[in-house]
Amino acid sequence: MGEFEYGTDGPKLILAAVDGSTTSLHAGAYAVGLARRQHSELVVITVTTTPALSGLSADAVTVLAESAQSLASDLHEQAKEYLRLLKMEARLMTVHGDPYIEIVRAADDLRADAVVVGASMKAGHRLVGSLAGRLIKAGKWPVTVVP
Template identity: 45%
Template structure:
């Protein structure tokens, strides 16, 4: 994962495997290529209350969610490698348990991201900014792009 202040800038993008997030990932990779930046793809999943938990260095992670997060990470890694090959940009993956908007904002701040990119939600057949995108637009400390 790129360290803050090292080399090229970073474009952070939220990914959950949905078509909207894959559109956002493609857009972020194109932007990173133009800016000679790297892409940091972030997948976050809220930990459901009541599950057994264990504390590790990254915080409290649900045991049941951990295996699920590892499976998602493996699936997304394959997609990210294809994008790296097609567009010639470095793509890193971060998978964390927690509120998606909070995790995305925190990661973007940690790496001092140049931009934060998320996909639009689909509501009644129309693409709109969902709750994660809306919260990021209000609270992120870097520019936010919502990709249809």
């Protein structure tokens, strides 16, 4: 677990998860501002997923995986342009898999001091527990949920 050093007043490394949803883009922008103010290292992660639908052909799965990868590339191009305009640097990562598992893995591997995610806009998540809620329950790092 990342620890704050005496004499510093903020996180050294912030992990922001961005998936293209409006709230995740707000989270990314918030994380950039936070990293800038706190002089923190910023890592932006995009987790691509392929829905596990048994009725899909191998070709359909390939198309879905390619479109997920294409979305991640587009997001990273937008992020690079945004960061360039702000004269900020960040590490951009794309991983494939379950968003919760991959964000936890990245936060642990990077020894993140803070995780920033967007609030889920899916209605069912209020009942079942969103990605943000699961990350908070993990209790490993401060989690900021941006609307």
